[in-house]
Amino acid sequence: MYLASKKPIIHFLTNYVTMQDVANMCIASGGRPIMSDASMEFEEIIPKVDGVVINIGTADQLRFDKMDHAHRIAKAHNKILLLDPVGCNASRFRLDYCIQSLKNGGISILKCNAHEAKALLNEEISPTFVGVDSQTVMGEQHHELVRNLWKKFEVYNLELIVIITGATDYIASSKGAWELTGGSVLQQRITGTGCMLNSLIITRACASSMDRHEAILKALDCMNRSSQMAAKWIVHQQRLGLYKQQLLDEVAKRSAPIYLITQETVDEQTFLYSCMPKTKLALQSGVGYLQYRVKDKAWEEKLRESRQLQALAREYGTTFIINDDVRLAKEIGADGVHLGIQDISIREARLELGPNAVVGATAKTIQQARCAAKNGADYLGVGALFSSPTKKDALPMDLTTLQSIYNHISLPLYGIGGITPNLLTQEYTKYLDGVAMVSTIYQEKNENITKKIHQIRENF
Numbered sequence: 429m430y431l432a433s434k435k436p437i438i439h440f441l442t443n444y445v446t447m448q449d450v451a452n453m454c455i456a457s458g459g460r461p462i463m464s465d466a467s468m469e470f471e472e473i474i475p476k477v478d479g480v481v482i483n484i485g486t487a488d489q490l491r492f493d494k495m496d497h498a499h500r501i502a503k504a505h506n507k508i509l510l511l512d513p514v515g516c517n518a519s520r521f522r523l524d525y526c527i528q529s530l531k532n533g534g535i536s537i538l539k540c541n542a543h544e545a546k547a548l549l550n551e552e553i554s555p556t557f558v559g560v561d562s563q564t565v566m567g568e569q570h571h572e573l574v575r576n577l578w579k580k581f582e583v584y585n586l587e588l589i590v591i592i593t594g595a596t597d598y599i600a601s602s603k604g605a606w607e608l609t610g611g612s613v614l615q616q617r618i619t620g621t622g623c624m625l626n627s628l629i630i631t632r633a634c635a636s637s638m639d640r641h642e643a644i645l646k647a648l649d650c651m652n653r654s655s656q657m658a659a660k661w662i663v664h665q666q667r668l669g670l671y672k673q674q675l676l677d678e679v680a681k682r683s684a685p686i687y688l689i690t691q692e693t694v695d696e697q698t699f700l701y702s703c704m705p706k707t708k709l710a711l712q713s714g715v716g717y718l719q720y721r722v723k724d725k726a727w728e729e730k731l732r733e734s735r736q737l738q739a740l741a742r743e744y745g746t747t748f749i750i751n752d753d754v755r756l757a758k759e760i761g762a763d764g765v766h767l768g769i770q771d772i773s774i775r776e777a778r779l780e781l782g783p784n785a786v787v788g789a790t791a792k793t794i795q796q797a798r799c800a801a802k803n804g805a806d807y808l809g810v811g812a813l814f815s816s817p818t819k820k821d822a823l824p825m826d827l828t829t830l831q832s833i834y835n836h837i838s839l840p841l842y843g844i845g846g847i848t849p850n851l852l853t854q855e856y857t858k859y860l861d862g863v864a865m866v867s868t869i870y871q872e873k874n875e876n877i878t879k880k881i882h883q884i885r886e887n888f
């Protein structure tokens with residue numbers, strides 16, 4: 429069974445200020461939320477879910493009793509349990525509850541800000557309270573804090589991971605300590621981004637077959653990059669109120685790792701009876717982007733085929749992209765185009781298709797990646813990563829080029845070229861949001877396509 433083949437179900441006991449955003453972020457991250465507060469149904473619900481989040485934001489005794497109950501059941505059933513001790517530095521009431529919870533065991537992930545971390549470590553309330561949304565003071569180093577907090581509570585909680593969020597995120601677990609930078613200052617200008625991050629972390633931790641620590645690092649990185657992209661969009665538009673919406677969209681874009689590119693067919697029969705059914709099977713298993721790619725077909729044929737694929741993509745909520753041909757994309761009203769170095773420019777395509785069109789670009793080098801980002805590409809197809817049976821002249825790039833693109837560019841990155849489940853190791857996936865594939869899917873027997881897609885997806 430492939431764990432990632434199902435969308436993880438997450439039970440949230442979370443504050444009512446940000447509950448809707450938390451549920452939406454869980455969906456955007458590829459999960460299914462259940463927001464039950466009713467103690468009487470916990471015994472039935474919690475055994476069936478994949479993860480549980482306890483966020484104490486709107487604390488009261490009744491809620492704490494319910495949280496204790498949910499915590500006991502989650503622990504008994506070995507569920508991934510995330511505790512967010514919101515504002516535990518503000519009152520003895522909150523702090524005592526959180527410390528007791530951590531001592532009760534069964535917590536997999538503790539996610540807090542630096543003020544909360546200090547209160548938990550020292551078991552003391554801050555003399556000066558700075559608000560529940562407060563973030564790390566810029567420039568403050570928290571390597572020691574995260575390590576000490578982990579040391580204090582890992583004795584009660586098996587395989588505990590501690591995360592201190594802020595301008596820099598600090599992570600500690602039995603594997604060591606890390607720090608991650610990125611994100612945007614706008615995250616602090618709306619309430620709830622911390623609670624939304626809980627959704628992303630737990631959904632990724634439950635869905636991925638990656639080592640849990642790696643999956644969490646990737647989730648934090650996803651939030652940072654998504655926040656940066658959302659912030660760019662808002663600065664242009666000068667509309668802070670839309671930032672949250674854009675953030676959800678950016679995370680959703682990065683949570684659909686399968687990009688399918690059609691294989692050119694020799695005749696109409698092959699298109700109808702091989703390409704279409706295979707595409708349908710793949711889309712049923714969850715594909716973020718579908719690209720129509722042909723090199724040698726007449727206009728009428730391209731029109732006919734692309735319209736059929738587009739109808740299928742609409743049925744499954746998949747974004748439909750045309751390779752190379754902006755005129756065709758415009759004619760059928762596709763969602764966007766993919767352009768390489770030899771194709772029409774990104775700016776011209778955008779002028780033709782309008783501001784809402786998705787314009788993807790190929791990057792084989794860091795210079796091409798920078799140029800595409802500057803010209804307003806929405807994502808990058810990066811490769812070829814391996815030698816490709818579909819595009820034999822595409823030279824494989826080395827891993828350092830991929831790393832460099834990842835380090836300098838915040839756009840979603842899709843690896844392309846000769847992708848197979850075996851070649852797609854964490855060495856590659858840690859730098860990618862997804863992969864674009866032709867032969868691995870279209871050369872597969874129909875009955876194996878679902879399994880193949882799931883095998884690929886669980887690497888993310």
Ligand SMILES: Cc1ncc(COP(=O)(O)OP(=O)(O)O)c(N)n1
Pocket residue numbers: 687689719721751752766767768769770771788789790808809810819842844864
């Ligand atoms: C997602 C994605 N990435 C890269 C490519 C390659 O585009 P290009 O370099 O223009 O080569 P052709 O596909 O046109 O031969 C792509 N199509 N899709």
Ligand SMILES: Cc1ncsc1CCOP(=O)(O)O
Pocket residue numbers: 811812815816817818819822844845846847864865866867868
């Ligand atoms: C279009 C393209 N660009 C670089 S490799 C490639 C083809 C990818 O096909 P496959 O997944 O069969 O290697």
Ligand SMILES: [Mg+2]
Pocket residue numbers: 751752766767768769771
């Ligand atoms: Mg092209």
